[in-house]
Amino acid sequence: ILNVEQSPQSLHVQEGDSTNFTCSFPSSNFYALHWYRWETAKSPEALFVMTLNGDEKKKGRISATLNTKEGYSYLYIKGSQPEDSATYLCAFDTWGNNRLAFGKGNQVVVIP
């Protein structure tokens, strides 16, 4: 079982502040890195699928970067809003067959 680490495990952010967190994964045999947002009582929702070293993707106030050589991805939230409160899941595809290994998630609480 692959080790995908997410840090910090949880964080509280003041509304309006920006924040970021990290996903670390094995740097060998890389195919894809996924980010999902999971709000309470809802289903996980795909944010990004990243495949190229140096990739940067953006969706509204949320963006992500990818470094496949050193095995990490950063997720950034700019100007956090209460609706950003969720668990952000990172998942790694090392076999190229869409079989994902998930991290434990970054739980974000935005304080109004």
Added chain:
Amino acid sequence: DVKVTQSSRYLVKRTGEKVFLECVQDMDHENMFWYRQDPGLGLRLIYFSYDVKMKEKGDIPEGYSVSREKKERFSLILESASTNQTSMYLCASQSRGIEQPQHFGDGTRLSIL
């Protein structure tokens, strides 16, 4: 929008019962997955399927089986439910291809008494 529907949001069963969790997707996706989510752990893959009648074991297949008789439906079966199978179960579907995201259902919270 892709719709992944799980048959129940909440389910309570007894130890030893045979339990069926159903998942249906409406986007003709080839790949389907079953995960469980437990506190303090990431999503763990139980079984997955790349096509009709195909199945592959995930990381924690013990005590489970699956069925994929039609492309849109992927069933998870607990042959003889045990209390350690109390968990949140999530189904996902995905179109084939490395850059395709997985689309998740709302989850079934299963309690085994």
